[in-house]
Amino acid sequence: MSDSAKVTDTLLPDLPPPANSTGVIGWMRMHLFSSPVNALLTLFTLYILYILLVPSISWALINADWVGDNRDACTSGGACWVFIYNRFDQFMYGFYPEMERWRIDLTFGMLAVLVIWLMVPNLPKKGLVSVLTLVVYPIIAYFLLYGGSFGLEVVETHKWGGMSLTLILAIVGIVAALPFGVLLALGRRSEMPIVKSFCVVYIEFWRGVPLITVLFMASVMLPLFLPGEVDFDKLLRAMIGIVMFQSAYMAEVVRGGLQAIPKGQYEAAQALGLNYWKMMGLIVLPQALKLMIPGIVNTFIALFKDTSLVLIIGLFDILAIVQAGLSDPNWLGFSVEGYTFVALMFWVFCYGMSKYSQHLEKRFHTGHGAR
Amino acid sequence: MSMTHQVEDKLMVEMRGVNKWYGQFHVLKDVNLEVKKGERIVICGPSGSGKSTTIRCINRLEEHQKGDIIVDGTTLNNDLKNIETIRREVGMVFQHFNLFPHLTVLENCALAPIWVRKTPREEAEEIAMKYLRRVKIEEQALKYPGQLSGGQQQRVAIARSLCMNPQVMLFDEPTSALDPEMIKEVLDVMVELAEEGMTMLCVTHEMGFAKTVADRVIFMDKGQIIEENEPHEFFNNPQSERTKAFLSQILNH
Ligand SMILES: Nc1ncnc2c1ncn2[C@@H]1O[C@H](COP(=O)(O)OP(=O)(O)OP(=O)(O)O)[C@@H](O)[C@H]1O
Ligand SMILES: [Mg+2]
Numbered sequence: 001m002s003d004s005a006k007v008t009d010t011l012l013p014d015l016p017p018p019a020n021s022t023g024v025i026g027w028m029r030m031h032l033f034s035s036p037v038n039a040l041l042t043l044f045t046l047y048i049l050y051i052l053l054v055p056s057i058s059w060a061l062i063n064a065d066w067v068g069d070n071r072d073a074c075t076s077g078g079a080c081w082v083f084i085y086n087r088f089d090q091f092m093y094g095f096y097p098e099m100e101r102w103r104i105d106l107t108f109g110m111l112a113v114l115v116i117w118l119m120v121p122n123l124p125k126k127g128l129v130s131v132l133t134l135v136v137y138p139i140i141a142y143f144l145l146y147g148g149s150f151g152l153e154v155v156e157t158h159k160w161g162g163m164s165l166t167l168i169l170a171i172v173g174i175v176a177a178l179p180f181g182v183l184l185a186l187g188r189r190s191e192m193p194i195v196k197s198f199c200v201v202y203i204e205f206w207r208g209v210p211l212i213t214v215l216f217m218a219s220v221m222l223p224l225f226l227p228g229e230v231d232f233d234k235l236l237r238a239m240i241g242i243v244m245f246q247s248a249y250m251a252e253v254v255r256g257g258l259q260a261i262p263k264g265q266y267e268a269a270q271a272l273g274l275n276y277w278k279m280m281g282l283i284v285l286p287q288a289l290k291l292m293i294p295g296i297v298n299t300f301i302a303l304f305k306d307t308s309l310v311l312i313i314g315l316f317d318i319l320a321i322v323q324a325g326l327s328d329p330n331w332l333g334f335s336v337e338g339y340t341f342v343a344l345m346f347w348v349f350c351y352g353m354s355k356y357s358q359h360l361e362k363r364f365h366t367g368h369g370a371r
Numbered sequence: 372m373s374m375t376h377q378v379e380d381k382l383m384v385e386m387r388g389v390n391k392w393y394g395q396f397h398v399l400k401d402v403n404l405e406v407k408k409g410e411r412i413v414i415c416g417p418s419g420s421g422k423s424t425t426i427r428c429i430n431r432l433e434e435h436q437k438g439d440i441i442v443d444g445t446t447l448n449n450d451l452k453n454i455e456t457i458r459r460e461v462g463m464v465f466q467h468f469n470l471f472p473h474l475t476v477l478e479n480c481a482l483a484p485i486w487v488r489k490t491p492r493e494e495a496e497e498i499a500m501k502y503l504r505r506v507k508i509e510e511q512a513l514k515y516p517g518q519l520s521g522g523q524q525q526r527v528a529i530a531r532s533l534c535m536n537p538q539v540m541l542f543d544e545p546t547s548a549l550d551p552e553m554i555k556e557v558l559d560v561m562v563e564l565a566e567e568g569m570t571m572l573c574v575t576h577e578m579g580f581a582k583t584v585a586d587r588v589i590f591m592d593k594g595q596i597i598e599e600n601e602p603h604e605f606f607n608n609p610q611s612e613r614t615k616a617f618l619s620q621i622l623n624h
Contacts, residue, residue: 268469272483
């Protein structure tokens with residue numbers, strides 16, 4: 001061995017990592033006041049928060065009135081939630097007959113159970129529950145909400161409204177748009193020229209028009225093209241418009257996911273003898289869907305908020321019904337409370353979806369190890 | 372000097388005057404090749420010479436424009452039925468393994484028997500375990516591909532192909548993406564497979580493998596088969612200048 005060789009015989013012991021927090025003061029010095037400029041920024045932000053939050057909180061929570069029968073109950077000078085309190089049922093159920101509202105509760109209750117079943121890991125029979133949710137449930141939901149058989153009274157769709165209508169529009173829109181979106185995306189990447197051009201034209205057309213025009217067309221123009229006597233439900237027309245519009249967006253999300261799957265995956269699937277649909281269904285889409293979760297949730301959130309546009313064709317979603325409530329002479333002047341309530345409802349659902357999608361991404365990420 | 376084994380007279384793969392173009396670029400020029408049942412062929416040649424393209428034409432990952440390809444009696448044409456029949460009989464191992472990352476090792480192997488051969492799941496998993504044992508990786512069956520080393524992944528990929536019980540195996544540089552210490556474990560599996568009488572076409576730069584296992588070595592350059600010989604003659608007495616140049620490059624560095 002030459003003199004320049006260096007050899008260590010002793011193995012170093014494993015040590016615990018150094019503590020990286022040096023108490024509250026240390027943390028604050030490091031993260032909030034690490035330089036004069038940063039200290040100023042911290043103080044400035046705190047000041048902005050102070051001038052925004054303090055009045056808002058005192059208006060919305062501290063000086064607010066919560067219960068009562070009419071506007072005279074609002075005496076504290078802050079928000080008058082009595083308005084919401086009195087109208088709450090209508091905001092949720094629209095003009096759905098009071099005696100029949102259990103049907104809406106039951107419909108959404110069932111959906112909640114099914115969805116929670118699918119969301120909680122480790123619950124058995126996910127496959128069966130998915131089929132129930134996607135195939136059996138919509139039929140039950142239709143008969144429950146619309147009625148007309150099993151001794152249930154018919155409730156015309158023009159009586160539907162409020163938050164329940166918003167949810168119905170959004171859920172139908174997303175659930176129906178996903179399969180169409182997948183088909184359109186596959187078509188757009190297909191090698192068959194007619195299928196491909198059809199899909200390209202469809203996607204580009206619907207992506208080029210605003211939803212509001214689609215809704216106008218669905219409610220005003222569609223009846224002009226249909227044979228005279230066909231009476232086509234207004235809500236159904238709006239739903240079809242939303243689904244067609246949404247499929248185009250979904251198709252682009254799916255296409256993005258498909259593009260991220262390496263060519264080798266297709267080749268390996270083909271070399272094993274899988275045909276096109278099996279290759280897509282078993283190998284490509286499961287991997288692509290994982291990548292598409294953020295995009296899908298994004299479009300869903302956008303759609304969820306866009307459903308409020310149906311108010312222009314005379315459907316009473318949560319926003320429209322609150323607005324209608326505001327023009328009630330007994331409750332004039334509570335628009336801030338009304339719109340705050342609507343914003344809060346939208347926010348709760350959108351934030352929930354966003355959080356859940358982050359959770360899903362994490363779970364898929366750790367569950368399957370490195371790529 | 373190849374190992375003694377049975378080569379039957381039956382032709383497994385036949386390529387007759389195969390030509391292929393990528394746009395204007397003529398990649399395969401009149402490729403003629405006959406592979407008998409049980410034969411082991413090694414294809415070598417410089418980068419870009421069309422080796423991959425040649426074997427990828429056999430299972431229609433690439434489409435040839437002229438000539439005939441006949442696999443186990445079935446002529447490859449645009450009929451999807453024929454393509455599917457041929458793909459069931461031809462296994463392929465890729466340079467980058469191409470395992471399905473969202474499925475476990477066991478699921479990777481059982482997938483094609485279940486969905487292509489319609490084997491009941493339990494039986495398919497037994498088949499999968501049998502071949503995973505054969506490539507000595509059965510203890511990893513429930514892991515995901517991303518948790519395995521390159522050599523292990525390539526052995527899984529070989530097992531996955533074998534689960535379809537193919538008549539012919541195609542290898543496209545199966546060891547080129549591996550770290551040196553993992554090359555041997557994959558080559559060992561391939562040698563074993565050859566000993567069992569599998570018909571094999573291997574694109575590889577492992578000349579040791581070619582010398583011990585191959586019945587014939589094929590040298591390709593610029594889309595053509597330049598020289599074809601049994602390994603001893605091929606390495607010791609190459610005929611064409613291009614073969615000599617290629618051999619001196621890869622054997623002497
Ligand atoms: N999809 C494609 N489009 C156009 N040209 C291609 C395509 N695929 C391969 N080629 C070209 O065809 C030629 C042959 O490619 P091929 O992959 O068969 O070579 P190879 O002999 O396998 O080389 P390597 O040792 O680098 O893998 C190369 O020049 C390559 O650039
Ligand atoms: Mg190659």
